[in-house]
Amino acid sequence: MFWVDEYGRSVRGPIGRYGGPRRLTTLAMVVVPTALMALVLLNPFSSTDSENSVPSLGPTAPVTHAPVVRSAKPARAERTPYYRSCAEVRAAGKAPLRRGEPGYSRALDPDGDGVACERGRS
Template sequence: MTNNPYAPAVQKGRWKPTVLFWIVAAIVLLVLIPFAIAGGVGMALFILGLVALLTGLYVLLFKRRSWVGLPHRKSGGIVAIAGFVALILGAGVVGATAAPGGSTDKASLASTSQKSATATPSATPTNPANSACLTAAETRKYNDQTLICTSGSDQRLVWMTEADSKRVVAEKAAADKAAVDKAAAEKAAAEKAAADKAAADKAAADAAAAQLAAEQAAAQKAAAEQAAAQQAAKQVPAAPAAPAPVAPAPAAAYYPNCAAAKAAGAAPLRIGQAGYRAGLDGDSDGVACEK
């Protein structure tokens, strides 16, 4: 509350629970029930005291009504003190209920330590299989047996008897040798395939080169022959031209039959020549008296 004389007077009346009250009360109840079940009355008293202490401090510090409707700082201080007392009492009850369990634990611990102190101090051999195997080929004795630290199939070091260790080592050596042999065989096969491919490529290249050389030789030979023929043609004298036949005068060439035309030396007669007529051309091919 403020000391302003001009502030409107606060009407005092019966307090009524607000919505905030019911919300906070529900939250406190939900928190209180499981703690009370787990810790009993002391834990419930502790939770209630903590809520009351926080509520009273809120009123004292902020000078405002809390969720339970405390009207002024005086009531807030009273609630805070009551909450603090309840908090202390609840903590005491919780500690008192937990003390017997602690004493029981101390008693059991003392009895255990007493038993261990009175136990026979004779050392018993421990099975190496229960301990870690860290160094390969390390050996230990247990019950008249020799155990050897051996790498298993999963590459983990484990304790094995001498016979099992020798068997596993032999199997691993055989497997390693088989893997090496397989790798070597695959490498040799790959190298052979590469060599075969290289030889085939070389043979194909040689065949192509031989074919090209043959074609070039044939072309050179043909060119040489053509040059020789041209040279020979230049050296041979040209044959004299045959005299052109003197065509008979087309004046009154008439042959009554092919015998007359042959006798005159005019056969055979071609169409357009003097003395040619269709009567002498029996097959009408344009040439008369050709036989």
């Protein structure tokens, strides 16, 4: 030990008899970071070959996947209806149209409240 008290006895630190770290604490401060660095650098828990990382339980049947069926033409998206007047909207049975619904347009909503072709309006 490097530190001594006023009587010449060795002590554990500059503060006195109770000042320095215990031997077990010092050992832990060295061993734990060293073990963590070894785990990071050596990486024993991962493998580059995924087939060899899982133990085999015996012969298994080959995995078959369902065939991918592709159509010649992609499916067409439904067209959003376009109405020129509220009379067309009423004839289609869609009145009143609210903002965000298919067919709504600002031209059909003269007061701008978000509801087109309201009852009592043109």
